[in-house]
Amino acid sequence: MTGRVRGALAAAAGALGFLTRVPVGRDGDAWAAFTAAPAAAVVPGYVVGALAAVVVAAPLAVASDLPVASVAFAYVLAVYALVGVNNLDGVADCGDAMVVHGDRDRRREVLADTTTGVGALAAVSLVVAGLALGAVAVAGTAPFVAVAVVLAAEVGARVGLAALAAFGSAPHDGLGSAITEGAGVGTAVLALALAGPAVAWPLLAAGSTLAGAASGAVAVAAAGAFAGALAGTAVVGAWATRRLGGPNGDVFGAATEVARVLGLHAGVLAWTLS
Template sequence: MRRWLGAVRGAIGFLTRLPAPHREGDWEAFRTTPAAFPIVGFVTGAIAALPLVAAEALSAPSVALGYLLAVYAVTGVHHVDGVADLGDALVVHGDVDRRREVLKDTTTGVGALLAVSITVVGLALGGLGLAGLPVLAAVAIAIAAEVGTKLGMAAMGCFGTASYEGMGRQFTAGAAPRSFVAPAVVGLPAVALTWPHPAAAIALCGAIGGIGLPWYWATRHLGGLSGDIFGAANEIGRVAGVHAGVIAWTLL
């Protein structure tokens, strides 16, 4: 139990801007306990979804803006740096070494600007879609998308391979494929948040699918994962999950 508490504290400290007491060993507990990812997903998803509760009292654009601001107030913007670095690496011409060099470069290029813009606008439009849904459905989809995003990050740590020393290897070296059982069990209840409607389940799966995009690209073009790819996956997975949930609720 002490190890799990330490893992959750470490996850909150790394994945969010929420105040949490820090103790020695929390980081080590977090990186070797992938189940902490979806636990924090439930917490951050619920807090970020609070502006959606006002959907019946405020205009949809205002609620969408509130959701966007809440997401970044809770999770911070440091993961967006991964989106920027991935955007620059996507547009550069060259081999694996050249792409890795660009990924670590602090210079902001046109690829970074475009990638961040699409991600932020995509989340805002997803928030606008949520604002048009029944309140309970909107909140459930937002939570499920966040849990799915964190579950996808846990999968990256359990099944992925790091391309070089760094933050990515901290996670991939701390978990094994069998370690994914625990985070899957922890995240599974999120699929029932809109039961019997499948929107929450589709939002969760959509988030995992969204994470698969940078994961696949990094494996193929970078030789493996890095901390920037984890950060980018966190942002892309959320956008994909929210949109998948909204589309599912609208069409099914």
């Protein structure tokens, strides 16, 4: 096994250990490998997206008349069982920083404050509600559409993370700077390349029908979910650059959560309009 392959595997393990609750890649070497190659963030996108998609699509395939709210709740539970709630802490901190009055220094001070304010409560509530409602919409589609949307939204959120690392500059030393320092334009390009299968796979069945869903429409849904996730990251990244001076660890977490939510909604919207 070459050094390059070993490095790629170590980076993937580090990404899984840092971005999910999967019990791998928890040591310092794996973390160092991940920060040196942030495009590896796409790997957890596939793992989490595939497992969460099964939670939604399998019940729908077995019994299409199941209550969509129950299937959606199972999806929300699966997501946070797989990724934990650290990202929601980032949402909370960014929520408080968003509503406070003052300059960048004041917002950074609030971002680091452990006190939970109304901005944090509102931000977390909106994100969780948005995720649940998006999951309800996904659960109301065909099983293959659900797989396409959930997978593309999750992978898109991780591509967004890699792009944020590539084009952002952390405002201070810490978790954010550890990720951004090892990233560049090549990071974003590689992440996009790795994400290709998550969007393109329905096209492999072009001209056929995927469990009652035209493959072309499924591909549109996947593309919509992917684009929505990237848009969510861009919104959070633009806010962080303007208001904080760049992304830190909390911003990366918040961007991932917002990207997932917008990805689900955009994917279902694309499916509905296709």
